[in-house]
Amino acid sequence: MSKPTLTLVALTLASTAACAAEVKYALWDSNQLPAYQQCATDFQKANPGISVKITQSGWDDYWTAISTGFISGTAPDVFTNHLAKYPEFARNAQLLDLSPLIARDKVKTDIYSSGLYETWGRDAKQYGLPKDWDTVAFLVNMEHAKKQGVTLAELQNMSWNPKDGGSFEQLVKKLTVDSKGNNATSPNFDKKNVAVYGYQTPGPGGMTGQTEWSHFAVSNGFKFQDAPWNGKLYYDSPKLAETLDYLAGLPAKGVSATTESTKSLGSDAMFVGKKAAIVPQGSWMISYFAGNAKFDHAWVPLPKGPTGKRATMFNGLADSIWAGSKVKEEAWKWVKYLGSADCQNTVASYGVVFPAVKGTAEKAIEAQKKKGVDSSAFMAMTKEQTFLAPIADNGSQIEEIVKNANEQVFFGKSKATDALKTASAKVNALNK
Numbered sequence: 001m002s003k004p005t006l007t008l009v010a011l012t013l014a015s016t017a018a019c020a021a022e023v024k025y026a027l028w029d030s031n032q033l034p035a036y037q038q039c040a041t042d043f044q045k046a047n048p049g050i051s052v053k054i055t056q057s058g059w060d061d062y063w064t065a066i067s068t069g070f071i072s073g074t075a076p077d078v079f080t081n082h083l084a085k086y087p088e089f090a091r092n093a094q095l096l097d098l099s100p101l102i103a104r105d106k107v108k109t110d111i112y113s114s115g116l117y118e119t120w121g122r123d124a125k126q127y128g129l130p131k132d133w134d135t136v137a138f139l140v141n142m143e144h145a146k147k148q149g150v151t152l153a154e155l156q157n158m159s160w161n162p163k164d165g166g167s168f169e170q171l172v173k174k175l176t177v178d179s180k181g182n183n184a185t186s187p188n189f190d191k192k193n194v195a196v197y198g199y200q201t202p203g204p205g206g207m208t209g210q211t212e213w214s215h216f217a218v219s220n221g222f223k224f225q226d227a228p229w230n231g232k233l234y235y236d237s238p239k240l241a242e243t244l245d246y247l248a249g250l251p252a253k254g255v256s257a258t259t260e261s262t263k264s265l266g267s268d269a270m271f272v273g274k275k276a277a278i279v280p281q282g283s284w285m286i287s288y289f290a291g292n293a294k295f296d297h298a299w300v301p302l303p304k305g306p307t308g309k310r311a312t313m314f315n316g317l318a319d320s321i322w323a324g325s326k327v328k329e330e331a332w333k334w335v336k337y338l339g340s341a342d343c344q345n346t347v348a349s350y351g352v353v354f355p356a357v358k359g360t361a362e363k364a365i366e367a368q369k370k371k372g373v374d375s376s377a378f379m380a381m382t383k384e385q386t387f388l389a390p391i392a393d394n395g396s397q398i399e400e401i402v403k404n405a406n407e408q409v410f411f412g413k414s415k416a417t418d419a420l421k422t423a424s425a426k427v428n429a430l431n432k
Contacts, residue, residue, distance in 0.1 A: 021330040022051045026076040028062040031287045035350040039343040043334060050330045070094050070324070077325040078334055081128050081318050083119060083389045084208055084399070087229075089320070090127050091393055096321040097125040101332050111341065112356045116316040119388060122229060128318025129339030130356035132347070134283045135312040135381040136215055138303075141277045142296040144196060148174050148183060155278075158303035162220060162246040168303045169255070172198035175277040176255040184255050191254025198255045200267040200276035201247050204406035206399045208389040210313050211280045217243040218387055219305025228391040231431030235402060236424035241416035248410045259410040282315075283378040287352045290373045299377040301384070314386035316356060354378070394430040401426045 027036060033056050040052040055076065057065060063085065069075030070092075081089070089095050099121075102109065107129075109117045116130040140155050150171055160168040173184035176198035182189045184198065205212030222239040225232060234240070250256035262270065268285070270276040272292045280302070281289075289297065302310045319338045321331045337343050344355035351367030354360070361379065368375045392398065405423035408414040 020049050020051055021327045022053055023078060023327055023330050023334045024076040025052055025054050025334065026062065026066070026079040027054070027056055028059050028080060029284060029353075030056055031284070031352050032347070032350075035347045035352055036338075038350075039338065039346050042342070042346065043337045047330075047333060050333065052334060070322070073324060075322045075324060077327055077331040078319055078321055078338075080131065081120075081320040083315060083317075083391055084395050086120070086127055086318075086320065087122075087391055087393050088395045090122065090125075094323050095127045096323045096325070096328060096331075097127065098129065098321065098332070098335070099124065099126040102126060105336065107336060107339075111358060113316075113358055113361070115314075115388075116318075116356050119228065119316060119391065120318045128320040129335055131317050131319050131338060131344070132284075132353045132355050133314060133316045133361070134354065135314055135378045135386070136211055136280055136282050137299045137301060137312075137377040137381060139271060139279050139281055139289060139293075140298050140300055141271065141274060141293075142298050144274065144277050145175060146296075148177070150174050152298060152300070155298070155300045158300075159305070160216065160219065160303040161306045162242040165246070166303070172250075172255050172278065173253075174198070178254075184253070189254065194254055194257075196274065197257050197270070197276045199250065199278045200256055200262065200270050201250065201259075201410075202267040202280065203259060203263070204403065204410040206403040206406070207395070207401075208313065209406075210315065210389065211282055213240075213243055213247055214313050214387075215280065215302045215311050216247065216305065218311035218385065219302070219307055219309055221305075221307055224387070224390040225392065228388060229393075231392060231428070233390055233392060233398070233424070233427050233431075235405075235427055236421050238417070241420050244406065244409045244416040244420070248412070248416070259407075283375065284353050286368060286373060286375050286378075290368075290371055299373075299375055301377050301380050307385075310381065310384040312381040312384060312386055313389055314382065315389055392431055397430055398427050 037054060040054060044051060066075060066079060112130045113133060116133060120126060120128040154171060158168040159166040176184040177196045178190040179193040179195050202212050208214060217240045220239045220243050222237050223234060251258040267276060267279045271279045302312060304310050319335050321335055325331050341357045344357040344360045347355050348360040348363040349367055351364050351371060354364050365375055401423050405419040408419045409416045
């Protein structure tokens with residue numbers, strides 16, 4: 001009897017393995033892939049009946065794949081979601097409401113940094129568990145700054161205004177150097193032959209202007225909306241218009257490259273190539289620059305604006321479940337784990353992003369210090385004026401409208417007041 005019994009056991013085990021549920025998980029940041037692969041490995045050990053298959057693709061391709069996947073029925077079961085994207089997905093019933101599962105399993109939701117959980121809820125429904133947060137800071141080529149006589153203390157205490165640029169513009173001029181070594185404060189400066197630009201705006205930006213202009217605009221008195229989900233958006237604000245006109249005017253002064261010339265290369269590559277001395281960027285890029293900028297560089301807080309405050313977008317990503325998933329229970333187990341202290345402590349140990357669970361961001365900062373990176377400027381910005389990305393229905397249409405208006409400004413085809421007035425009318429007509 002022993003031999004048939006062993007055969008039966010072997011067949012049973014093989015059948016169980018073959019029937020293991022696969023959860024497809026998607027994210028867009030390649031820097032985070034190793035950390036989440038480790039989380040998946042740990043999760044699978046604890047849940048042998050579930051396998052997690054992770055796919056990663058760049059930002060644009062990522063959202064195209066998500067959207068087409070909803071239509072074709074091939075979307076990932078779980079995916080990293082963004083505040084600017086989820087309202088439209090939720091409205092179109094593409095996201096699973098997690099609130100019944102959270103209540104059923106008594107999941108603690110007060111473990112996350114303030115405000116991160118709430119932003120992913122609407123009308124008593126919950127569309128994601130927080131995974132991380134980010135703020136924006138300036139990255140400075142300190143090797144170049146020291147040569148130009150600009151100190152770290154000066155860079156850490158800049159102020160800005162749209163009239164004359166404040167101390168920010170004065171430092172940017174000192175950091176802008178032509179091919180003969182003259183900086184932009186010199187009467188001999190040749191703005192047609194610039195070797196190093198003092199500052200580089202990443203581009204026109206879309207509805208959030210996260211790294212491009214939002215921090216300048218809000219520190220100038222601009223606000224996106226009165227509250228999340230409020231349909232009225234203030235893109236026609238004079239405070240935003242003068243901010244965009246100021247930034248769009250920097251190339252004419254020779255201190256920034258034109259939008260046309262940077263469109264393909266990008267501000268990040270300009271910084272790494274020592275063509276731009278200061279660029280604004282989010283905390284999710286810390287590891288990228290640590291690995292690619294092979295010279296002395298430092299993260300510094302954003303400048304104070306006319307309001308007397310520094311300002312930064314405080315963005316929080318979450319993991320969501322596709323409503324069409326065929327493995328919802330298994331997907332929920334994975335999302336629960338992604339949102340747990342266990343996974344987020346693992347992510348923190350990689351020092352790539354600041355996880356959402358309280359106390360893990362500090363661990364990420366320590367991990368980054370061990371790599372020789374001081375990322376404390378991002379934590380410092382959380383204590384300044386923080387604001388959310390605009391959260392509203394019809395996000396993809398709003399993005400296109402605002403992006404087109406901003407491009408008109410940055411390409412010199414229109415003044416910001418005119419372009420934004422037209423854009424704002426279109427945007428607010430969508431959400432009446």
